[in-house]
Amino acid sequence: MKKQIVTILMTSALALGITACGAGTAEDQTSGEQTSSDQTQETSDDQADAGEDETDTGAATGSSNILIAYFSVPEDVDTEGIDADAGASIVVDDGQVKGNLEYTAGVIQQTTGGDLLRIETVDQYPLDHETLVDQAADEQDQEARPGLASQIENVDQYDTILLGYPNWWGDMPMPLYTFLEENDFAGKTIIPFTVHGGSGFSDTVDTIAQLQPDAQVSSDGLSISRNDVADAADEITSWAEGLGL
Template sequence: MKSQCFLRLILVVGVAAFAVTFTACGNRNEQAMANSAVPSANSITESKDSIDSKPLVIYFSRGINTASDQNIDAVTGPSLKPDGVGFRSDEQVLAEWIATETKGDLFPIQTVRKYPTGYEEILEVGKREKTEDTRPALSSHLENLNDYRTIYFVYPNWWGDLPMPVYSFFDTYDFSEKKIIAVVISGGGGFAGTVSYIQHLEPNADVVDGIKIYKRDMDKVREQIVSWLRSER
């Protein structure tokens, strides 16, 4: 009888020990699976960095929106530079510098109707568009805005305001949760109220003053632009 009781005791103890071991192994396996399913902090950071590393440089310029006239001169179009096909304006040159330094992508805002080449003429057209609150039709379309979080926005100051095609552009796209860095080129007015106007058009974006450039300084500002961009990183 004692021997039978002893054998039963051994059996009970053995079963209990197996149950404890099996449960512990199961818990370890479940924990390992849970850990493998959750991305590490490093992988999350790397993913975010890969998205943030490439900005989009959007620009509006006279040059790309000017009617073709290769006979334009430094008097009628002082900020336009014939390139054999069309014109490159100061805004485009500046946008290209920013894209080169940041390794960003370029996107030009283009209008269906072209602007005149003469400086005085384009001033009058811009003034009329502003007075009438015109929204010029656009011929360029941005397909992949969701690929970017940081936007450099390069534009001229027209009559203390954004050019009206820029209003057309912001009416078309939603920049919520993106950072818009304003870069203005002007004859002397600087940003004026343009940054606040962009913020009004895109209330859910983070709109900040970037840098203001005066047209008279374009031939000597590239180093300043590069230095500013590097200080922003």
């Protein structure tokens, strides 16, 4: 399906260029899956099953040595008559509404055959844009560690962790800190991928390396603008194939 991006004028929250939240733009600083809207990235469908390759508690029970773990939060928007909404960070793929990170992770999974794990929190994030933006900023200020509802069933099974997340305020969402602090990926390879509103990875790759000092953290991750995700299937596939997994 040919995907078209419909950009919706963001609320004044996006224009609140928070100062020095990293090297990110005002968009990424308020961003969900890339920007504040990025924060609101995944659709309410994400609150349900992330896919047939996942279980309610963690990664699939397959025999792959590749884990594709991703984090996304839905923004409640009307998708009738559109194929994508860059502002809300969603893609309508063959009639199914997906968050940008969910869509990206799915393409990677189709290419690599890895297991999917959606990183979910015990307390779900709000779907309202401004409320989500404010909560993300508050969690960073408090260095919060939100509790996770999803866990990896067998960490030892995996040699490679493909880790996807939005750029929120120039950083990873705080549940990613919980995830990286609760799991020991020593001796494994972590390959990040992100969807953003203009700031790319910011300093998140270095942060992952600090949180997982005994893992090999790749500097060849995938960074995609939220404006390009709907048309990026070929780019994502090419990148995943180039990993040689």
